[in-house]
Amino acid sequence: MKVTKREYGDVTVVDLKGKITIGRGDVVLRETVEQLFDEGRRDVLLNLAGVSYMDSAGIGELVACHKRAKDKNGRLKLLNPSGKVYDLLQLTKLDEVFETFTDEKTALVSFNN
Amino acid sequence: MSGKPQVQVVVGSRVEYVDALHAVAEEMAKLAGLPEDEGFHFALAIREAATNAVTHGNGQDPAKQVTLSFALDGGALMAIICDQGEGFNFEGAADPRLPENRFKTSGRGLLLMRSFVDEVTYQHLPGKGTEVRLVKRLAN
Numbered sequence: 001m002k003v004t005k006r007e008y009g010d011v012t013v014v015d016l017k018g019k020i021t022i023g024r025g026d027v028v029l030r031e032t033v034e035q036l037f038d039e040g041r042r043d044v045l046l047n048l049a050g051v052s053y054m055d056s057a058g059i060g061e062l063v064a065c066h067k068r069a070k071d072k073n074g075r076l077k078l079l080n081p082s083g084k085v086y087d088l089l090q091l092t093k094l095d096e097v098f099e100t101f102t103d104e105k106t107a108l109v110s111f112n113n
Numbered sequence: 114m115s116g117k118p119q120v121q122v123v124v125g126s127r128v129e130y131v132d133a134l135h136a137v138a139e140e141m142a143k144l145a146g147l148p149e150d151e152g153f154h155f156a157l158a159i160r161e162a163a164t165n166a167v168t169h170g171n172g173q174d175p176a177k178q179v180t181l182s183f184a185l186d187g188g189a190l191m192a193i194i195c196d197q198g199e200g201f202n203f204e205g206a207a208d209p210r211l212p213e214n215r216f217k218t219s220g221r222g223l224l225l226m227r228s229f230v231d232e233v234t235y236q237h238l239p240g241k242g243t244e245v246r247l248v249k250r251l252a253n
Contacts, residue, residue, distance in 0.1 A: 022164055023128035053153070055160055056221040064218045084153065091228055092221055093210040 001025040001051075003032050011043040011111050012036055013079070013104070017050035020058030029058070033065045033076070042074035043111045047104070049080035054088055066097065079107050120183040126171035126196070128164075134181050135160040138192065141183045145190040145251060154229035155190065155249045161222040162194040162245045170196030170243050187251075189231075194245045200237035 001018030014032060019025050036044055046065075054062070069076035078100040081089060089095045101107035122137050124130040138159035142152030163181060171177035177197040184191045207214050209221045226233050232248040 021160075022131060022168075053157070055157065055164065056219070056225055057164065059221055060218040063216060067216060067218070088225075092224065093215055097215055 001028045003028060005032075005036075008108055010041075011045055011108055012041050013045045013047055013108075015047045015050065019052050020054040020061065022055055022057035025054075026057045026061040029061050029065065033068060037068060037072045037074060042069075042072060044069065044074065044076045045079050045101075045104075045107050045111075046076065047079045048085055049082065051082060051085050053082075053084045059088060059092060059094065063094065063097070075111065077101065077107060077110065079104055119185055122181045123178050124181075125175040126167045126173050126177045126179055127175055128167060128173065130179075131160060131163050131167060134163040134179070137181065137183075141185070141190060141192070142249075145185050145249075147190070147249065147251070151249070155247075158226045158229040158233075158247055158249075159192050159194070161225045162192070162247060165201070165222055166194050166196035166198075166243070166245070169201045170198035172198060189251055190249045192247045194247075195242055197242040200243050203235050 001016060001020065001024065004015040006013045006015070020029055033044060066076050078098045080102055081100065089098065099110070101110065120137065120141060122134060124133065135156055138156040139152065142155045147155060159181070163179060166179040167173060171179060180195040182193045203223060206223050207220060209215065209217060209224055214220065226247060230247045230249045233245065235243060235245045237243045
């Protein structure tokens, strides 16, 4: 999985491309988010537009990132999950856990609240 | 379903091999003529069963094997995943959709399997391992 990071004020947008699955994508996601919080970043927007799918390990890592953010008094939100990824979030009821956006500007503004 | 395995893949218990088993499942879905979305779901269900076998069943012991077999007959595509572990408790798995379980970082594999194929059955064979069968019925 490829990762690109962009900063907008206090918010880091993480563009993910590939699949979040056991052994590779989940590890990359964990290390990326851990590094951001270690660097003192607190607000993270994960852009899932380029994520083709996740497996249960990838879904679990998303939840772990959410918990990590809470532990660090940060916030982690989702942007543009593809149809397959969003279906998985709905199936697992995690659409009720994650704040999810389809528009980046709206997502960025939401961190000001 | 009585068909003998028509495709069989055997791998050591390494997480890296789950992708390979997933790829074979995708090809079997195409051979069975499943529509794209159903094929995606079928292969993801197999991936979850394979991950369980590698990690929970065999504890990622590379000396222990995971065997994935497919049988395709007129009415269904069946996959059988066997490990060589001590077994794990399917019945005891908590529903990850319940509010009290939503923040758990594991325990969603069985939900995905049950959601994406028509039948999931399993049996532990003492001294041999666990066998999980997933059946996807094919449209006429």
